[in-house]
Amino acid sequence: MRSLLLLCIAVVLWSLAAVVVRSGSSDGFRDTEAEISLLEKKLITSEVLMVPLTLIQGADSKGAVCLDGTLPGYHLDRGFGSGVNSWLIQLEGGGWCYNHRSCVYRKTSRRGSSNFMEKALAFTGILSNKPQENLDFFNWNRVKLRYCDGASFAGDSQDEASQLFYRGQRIWQVAIETFLSLGMQQANQALLSGCSAGGLASILHCDEFRELLPSSTKVKCLSDAGMFLDAVDVSGGHSIRNMFQGVVTLQNLQKDLSSTCTNHLDPTSCFFPQNLVSDIKTPMFLLNTAYDSWQIQQSLAPPTADPGGIWNACKADHSHCNSSQIQFLQEFRNQMVLSLNSFSSSNQNGLFINSCFAHCQSERQDTWFAQDSPQLYGKRVAESVGDWYFDRVNTVKNIDCPYPCDTTCHNLIFE
Numbered sequence: 302m303r304s305l306l307l308l309c310i311a312v313v314l315w316s317l318a319a320v321v322v323r324s325g326s327s328d329g330f331r332d333t334e335a336e337i338s339l340l341e342k343k344l345i346t347s348e349v350l351m352v353p354l355t356l357i358q359g360a361d362s363k364g365a366v367c368l369d370g371t372l373p374g375y376h377l378d379r380g381f382g383s384g385v386n387s388w389l390i391q392l393e394g395g396g397w398c399y400n401h402r403s404c405v406y407r408k409t410s411r412r413g414s415s416n417f418m419e420k421a422l423a424f425t426g427i428l429s430n431k432p433q434e435n436l437d438f439f440n441w442n443r444v445k446l447r448y449c450d451g452a453s454f455a456g457d458s459q460d461e462a463s464q465l466f467y468r469g470q471r472i473w474q475v476a477i478e479t480f481l482s483l484g485m486q487q488a489n490q491a492l493l494s495g496c497s498a499g500g501l502a503s504i505l506h507c508d509e510f511r512e513l514l515p516s517s518t519k520v521k522c523l524s525d526a527g528m529f530l531d532a533v534d535v536s537g538g539h540s541i542r543n544m545f546q547g548v549v550t551l552q553n554l555q556k557d558l559s560s561t562c563t564n565h566l567d568p569t570s571c572f573f574p575q576n577l578v579s580d581i582k583t584p585m586f587l588l589n590t591a592y593d594s595w596q597i598q599q600s601l602a603p604p605t606a607d608p609g610g611i612w613n614a615c616k617a618d619h620s621h622c623n624s625s626q627i628q629f630l631q632e633f634r635n636q637m638v639l640s641l642n643s644f645s646s647s648n649q650n651g652l653f654i655n656s657c658f659a660h661c662q663s664e665r666q667d668t669w670f671a672q673d674s675p676q677l678y679g680k681r682v683a684e685s686v687g688d689w690y691f692d693r694v695n696t697v698k699n700i701d702c703p704y705p706c707d708t709t710c711h712n713l714i715f716e
């Protein structure tokens with residue numbers, strides 16, 4: 302019962318618009334011609350798998366709906382060969398809405414309504430169906446669950462007056478039940494994954510995922526670019542905490558967050574991974590750059606914290622940061638490394654914290670697994686995650702030395 306697969310000559314879809322990726326340390330001169338010809342070669346030769354959107358019929362009867370009340374959806378590419386009983390669930394990311402206005406706005410986008418979702422998505426990186434692009438997971442059942450609740454699949458409330466539905470938790474539940482009925486009930490191995498807001502969702506739901514699967518199933522979780530730190534911004538304020546507090550308050554998340562955490566910390570703190578990851582019982586892998594681009598832009602130096610825009614050049618391209626800005630970013634990295642201390646002490650957990658300026662490295666082919674992909678200790682992201690998932694090595698705890706020591710980065714440059 303293989304669902305319709307559209308194999309298209311690819312337009313390489315970058316997850317962020319207007320972003321250029323440079324290989325290497327990228328501080329030197331840029332070989333534009335080589336870059337363009339490389340891109341053209343990719344355009345001509347790579348066949349990207351396009352997987353159609355399926356709406357979850359009947360989800361509305363269980364109250365599992367997007368912000369605007371439409372049905373949630375997913376993209377599934379069936380496993381084959383030795384992978385038929387293996388399942389990868391990838392939770393889509395895409396920020397959060399944190400007040401009435403931003404949620405009302407979100408209702409009119411693919412992040413809040415399935416009416417606006419792409420009818421098919423490119424499956425690349427960890428979602429690719431080709432062994433040369435995705436060593437260990439290419440023949441698994443691979444699912445991308447769309448994100449349309451605005452709160453990392455965590456809420457369960459609604460705003461009657463504004464017809465806003467905060468039903469991420471129900472979407473999560475109904476979606477997992479759907480996948481179980483589609484064969485995940487027989488899974489012998491499974492991996493819950495996600496990037497950005499989806500990476501946070503993977504952290505929030507990891508132990509639940511474990512419990513929803515048969516106890517005989519090997520279950521692990523991966524969070525890509527989900528380590529959002531409770532950091533102080535460039536003005537000395539707490540931009541991301543304010544945003545998270547908005548999400549938690551608006552969607553009334555208090556009751557949905559880990560009670561282990563809320564027993565001793567305020568609810569907003571319990572939406573921050575640093576206060577959650579060491580209590581997760583299921584094996585977990587944290588993949589994150591130490592200088593996460595999204596966090597630099599939205600948490601450390603958002604316009605509200607930098608009204609004069611003196612961080613704009615540095616934010617867009619790390620090679621334009623001056624020494625005091627780099628120092629600020631090094632402190633951020635220190636906080637990142639420190640926050641992983643206790644998580645890291647567990648043998649079953651894995652880490653890949655590379656000193657790069659990027660955000661989400663598992664779904665993009667160039668960062669997940671390509672000839673020149675980012676590496677730590679000689680292993681690319683796909684190899685490190687595979688080594689950890691399949692217990693091929695004793696431990697994968699890779700934390701890079703500080704910038705600028707890594708020459709394998711694919712840094713994001715915003716133009």
Ligand SMILES: *[C@@H]1O[C@H](CO)[C@@H](O)[C@H](O)[C@H]1NC(C)=O
Pocket residue numbers: 611612623624625626
């Ligand atoms: C770095 O740039 C910032 C913003 O323009 C400025 O305030 C600071 O003084 C600069 N520091 C150095 C060491 O040049």
